[in-house]
Amino acid sequence: MFGFGRVMKLAAMAATFALAVGGATPSQAQSGSVRLHIVKAGFIVGVGGGSGVLYYEGRKYRLRVGGIGIGSLGVAAVDLVGTAYHLHNPHDIAGTYGGVGAGATFVGGAQVATLQNEKGVILKVRGPQAGFQVSLGLGGMTIALH
Secondary structure: OOOHHHHHHHHHHHHHHHHHHHOOOOOOOEEEEEEEEEEEEEEEEEEEEEEEEEEEOOEEEEEEEEEEEEEEEEEEEEEEEEEEEEEOOHHHHOEEEEEOOOOOEOOOOEEEEEEEOOOOOEEEEEEEEEEEEOOOOOOOEEEEEO
């Protein structure tokens, strides 16, 4: 027969094993696809806004896009597609994104940007630009669930 101490050790080992194999684990970050339509206009201070969609785990989430850029000149509209990385849930996409714009672009030019919010979500987006804008400057863009 086993002694009480030995039974307790076996029970503790079994509980540890059960937690390690079948217990709760931290959720893994996922990615989702993103489509954004942004219109921006300005001279020195640009104002922009738009809408978009996040596709995450088979569901569609509507987005609102806003933001103000410094150093804008002209009017531009851009449809961006890309990927949102490091999402633990769809609400993680909401926040203020910082990054660097693609620089001087003209009609037929392309925008490519990598942006990150305060929750660590990274957006990698690209798309053609319509109109003229010396700097689309997506830095400071805000995204909210609609």
